[in-house]
Amino acid sequence: MNILISSAGRRVSLVRAFQKELKKIYPEAKVYASDADPTLSGACQIADGYFKVPFVTHADYFDVLISECKKRDIGLLIPTIDTELLPLAQNRLLLEKNGIVPVVASSDFVGKCRDKRQIHKFFEAHNVEVAKEYSKDKYRLPLFIKPIDGSRSVDTYLIKEEKDLTDYHFQNDKLMFLEYLDHDQYNEFTCDLYYGKDHELKCVVPRKRIEVRDGEVYKALTVKNLLVDYIKKNMATVNGAVGCLTAQFFVHNTENNVRAIEINPRFGGGYPLSYLAGANYPKWIIEEFTQGKQIDQDFDCWEKDLLMIRYDDEILVHGYKG
Incomplete structure (x- = not known):
């Protein structure tokens, strides 16, 4: 059972996490990566192999994707960017017919997440307050x-x-x-949620956003605060949700006041902190989607107060011809 990380870009840590967990269960299996420009993608360079695909909006995208996956015996696809989620969800049956299972939420839920007004209505339906x-x-x-x-x-x-x-x-x-939710009054948290194939919540890891660069967190801290119980209570079951979801919340500094902002139904750029803290979503995905194992709730599997400080690193490609 080989795995594909699509639109891999800079997701080096995510590729490495899946490589580590996949080889524990299937030692001969491989983690591949795809991108529109794979030779300039750090994640593609450290994957077990890579291939080029057109942009997801291109008419040939799915023909190319399916063909390349079949050549490599890829049976599981992990998306990483917002723009590919809805096309993958809408073409789930086509992919599954060709032996490829996309770990992506239902097209209905993805559609709600892609529209900030719709996701506000979703939160309100789950008794979760939002910014006015x-x-x-x-x-x-x-x-x-x-x-x-x-x-x-x-x-x-x-x-x-x-x-x-x-x-x-x-x-x-x-x-x-x-x-406007003033950062002097509110702390901003990104929460990594895991939903099983039964659409039940299995884990919540709040990450306090300390520093963000180009929309991606560079300094963050795992915090076991009121958000864990709050999300367990109000979002225990979400129709269509599956795998890793990244949800953003603001929590008031002194009052018991939580505001939900948005959900991205995919692995977020800061998920590696949750993984290193012990929330092993790649392992759960592999077990659930390749072995049919039911994932049990585990809200205490991760380390609180773990600080992540990121830095830039180099990946060298020898003999590069452009």
Whole structure:
């Protein structure tokens, strides 16, 4: 049972985690990586092998993906970027017909996650409070602006004064005017959640975001706080959810006040901290999807107060021809 990490890019730590866990169970199995430009991808270079695919929006994407997976006996696909989630979910039957199981949530749930207004409705249905959305003719400063379908902090704005608002903000229907959650009053957490094939929550690891670069966390701390019980209570079952989900929350410094922001139904860039703390989602995925093992709840499997400080490293490719 070989595994593919798709759109691998810089996910070196994620590839290594799957390599480590896969070889414990299937010593001869391999972890492959794919990317639109694999020779310049660090994760592709350290994988057991790699191949090039067109962008997911290209008409030939699935033909190429399936063909390359069949050549390598790849039976399990782990997505890593937002834009590939919905196409993979919508083409689940096509992939499974060709012996490839995508570890991705249902197309209905992915669609909700990709639309910030829809995910707000999802949270509210689960009794989880969200940041208030203002109408564009009645709002309160300061406010935070972000697109309904954005990712990696692209096209986001903190507006403190009226003069900072432009016609672009008002005329772009994709931009949401939201209540600003002041970092002096709230701590920001990214939570790595694991949902089994039964759509039941198995684990929660809150990571306090200390420093973020280009939308990805570079310094973070595992914290066992009220979010664990809060998410267990309100999101114990989520229809369509499966595998690793990354959910963002703000927690007030002094009040029992939690606000949910968004969910990305995939491994987040900061997941390696949760893995190193003991939340072994790659192992669970392998056991669940290749052995049919039912995963038990384990909310205490990880180390609290573990600090991650990232740094840049080098990967050398000898004989590179471009």
